[in-house]
Amino acid sequence: xxxxxxxxxxxxxxxxxxxxxxxxxxxxxxxxxxxxxxxxxxxxxxxxxxxxxxxxxxxxxxxxxxxxxxxxxxxxxxxxxxxxxxxxxxxxxxxxxxxxxxxxxxxxxxxxxxxxxxxxxxxxxxxxxxxxxxxxxxxxxxxxxxxxxxxxxxxxxxxxxxxxxxxxxxxxxxxxxxxxxxxxxxxxxxxxxxxxxxxxxxxxxxxxxxxxxxxxxxxxxxxxxxxxxxxxxxxxxxxxxxxxxxxxxxxxxxxxxxxxxxxxxxxxxxxxxxxxxxxxxxxxxxxxxxxxxxxxxxxxxxxxxxxxxxxxxxxxxxxxxxxxxxxx
Amino acid sequence: xxxxxxxxxxxxxxxxxxxxxxxxxxxxxxxxxxxxxxxxxxxxxxxxxxxxxxxxxxxxxxxxxxxxxxxxxxxxxxxxxxxxxxxxxxxxxxxxxxxxxxxxxxxxxxxxxxxxxxxxxxxxxxxxxxxxxxxxxxxxxxxxxxxxxxxxxxxxxxxxxxxxxxxxxxxxxxxxxxxxxxxxxxxxxxxxxxxxxxxxxxxxxxxxxxxxxxxxxxxxxxxxxxxxxxxxxxxxxxxxxxxxxxxxxxxxxxxxxxxxxxxxxxxxxxxxxxxxx
Numbered sequence: 001x002x003x004x005x006x007x008x009x010x011x012x013x014x015x016x017x018x019x020x021x022x023x024x025x026x027x028x029x030x031x032x033x034x035x036x037x038x039x040x041x042x043x044x045x046x047x048x049x050x051x052x053x054x055x056x057x058x059x060x061x062x063x064x065x066x067x068x069x070x071x072x073x074x075x076x077x078x079x080x081x082x083x084x085x086x087x088x089x090x091x092x093x094x095x096x097x098x099x100x101x102x103x104x105x106x107x108x109x110x111x112x113x114x115x116x117x118x119x120x121x122x123x124x125x126x127x128x129x130x131x132x133x134x135x136x137x138x139x140x141x142x143x144x145x146x147x148x149x150x151x152x153x154x155x156x157x158x159x160x161x162x163x164x165x166x167x168x169x170x171x172x173x174x175x176x177x178x179x180x181x182x183x184x185x186x187x188x189x190x191x192x193x194x195x196x197x198x199x200x201x202x203x204x205x206x207x208x209x210x211x212x213x214x215x216x217x218x219x220x221x222x223x224x225x226x227x228x229x230x231x232x233x234x235x236x237x238x239x240x241x242x243x244x245x246x247x248x249x250x251x252x253x254x255x256x257x258x259x260x261x262x263x264x265x266x267x268x269x270x271x272x273x274x275x276x277x278x279x280x281x282x283x284x285x286x287x288x289x290x291x292x293x294x295x296x297x298x299x300x301x302x303x304x305x306x307x308x309x310x311x312x313x314x315x316x317x318x319x320x321x322x323x324x325x326x327x328x
Numbered sequence: 329x330x331x332x333x334x335x336x337x338x339x340x341x342x343x344x345x346x347x348x349x350x351x352x353x354x355x356x357x358x359x360x361x362x363x364x365x366x367x368x369x370x371x372x373x374x375x376x377x378x379x380x381x382x383x384x385x386x387x388x389x390x391x392x393x394x395x396x397x398x399x400x401x402x403x404x405x406x407x408x409x410x411x412x413x414x415x416x417x418x419x420x421x422x423x424x425x426x427x428x429x430x431x432x433x434x435x436x437x438x439x440x441x442x443x444x445x446x447x448x449x450x451x452x453x454x455x456x457x458x459x460x461x462x463x464x465x466x467x468x469x470x471x472x473x474x475x476x477x478x479x480x481x482x483x484x485x486x487x488x489x490x491x492x493x494x495x496x497x498x499x500x501x502x503x504x505x506x507x508x509x510x511x512x513x514x515x516x517x518x519x520x521x522x523x524x525x526x527x528x529x530x531x532x533x534x535x536x537x538x539x540x541x542x543x544x545x546x547x548x549x550x551x552x553x554x555x556x557x558x559x560x561x562x563x564x565x566x567x568x569x570x571x572x573x574x575x576x577x578x579x580x581x582x583x584x585x586x587x588x589x590x591x592x593x594x595x596x597x598x599x600x601x602x603x604x605x
Contacts, residue, residue: 135561
């Protein structure tokens, strides 16, 4: 067979060196620069918040600003953020303790007990719950939850205490419905999905052989759960709880809408309180004095420090356990 | 060892506890969705989508500026965040031996968990404080700060799902690495990358906290990013804490619209990744 001679113009030259060699380097450089934005963003967050708050932090001192209990932007211009730190820590921790058992139950049910279709539905609900905006939880808190809790819980307890246990009154506080306990309830419902999703993932990672081994020895479902699955999944559950705690610390709108926003220590169970994100959201756009403005950014800096530690611990645990890789 | 009966009884008791816990976990979502639908759906009307807010105390009006504002602010935020997030995702997935990765991945996760209000504060310090005025652009920047780590994470995980032999086939044909990534890997993972963008948009669109002191809110319709701009979550918040019945009604309607947006994006995201992610 005679082949037609190849026309010189039809021969494709190999791509230029620019395309082959420099192309890779240019592409990598661009990708690297884009990725470095994440490093820049994290460092920038800490740096600019410190810079913005430095005026007040220097005036009050690093520890003085943190532990001062007077926040007075109007007359004395004295700034201490302790009431907000306490409010943030108490509400977040309490919400975490309320939500973890419930989230864990949902994760166990979805991973171990539920038939496939129901498990899929629960997983979808968990994802949806994480996506519901904070303000929507907030409006529900204002108009539904707060009046409800006031009627069925705060007023009866308050009235009972005033008759039978007057010494309790200073701990209970004003039962208006808008206060610390309502905020804790809203917050705990908001952070359920973060613990639930991660716990479910680690429970599913438990090797089938271990499970089957325990079943073969005659263990009941709960015994398998208790002796095999929970010990194996402990680290992941803890990481999920840390992640949820991080969310709770920074949760702003829903808390600001129901917590009553009072910054006088000591806080009471039902009475108004405030948190660090709430004070930033409510006061920043009204700040006129430089010192007040700087104090609010300073609150942001301390919130950054707390949230950074909590999230870094969570991501270290997740990395060690190699869970949650698929999760946004 | 306890008797078999006792162990079975205990097992059933635990099942009961787990079921009750699951119901308790789902209860808040059911209540929030239920109340929002009941209170908000009846307030949705044509005016809500086409008219601007009325002065306090007057009946009627709607949230057209807020709806447009949310679309503009999150859209602009997405445009800003997209290259950075996808770039970081490519670095993490396609260059696994890169020395930066062991630092970058936890840092990105940490940034993702940082409170949204701090990202708004950064946008405030960088833009509002230097420009001297609230603007839609600063709000969009805050949204972008929220989106970048989410996009990076989802992009990384979907790129890792693309089988290595696709890359090897491309390299064997003599394609340089960057062409392999751009022409083979990214198109193969397109659905997943789009899902990541959708999830990031949905997360950011519902945030009100970072917008309070950046986009600020505006009762007039504007498309100018240098002007203060309204957003749906912002208007919802302002109306919810107001003393007017009619505004409360509209706030519930805004909640329904926001929830509708979220459910729509999550369904769309599921459709893009049918059975893959």
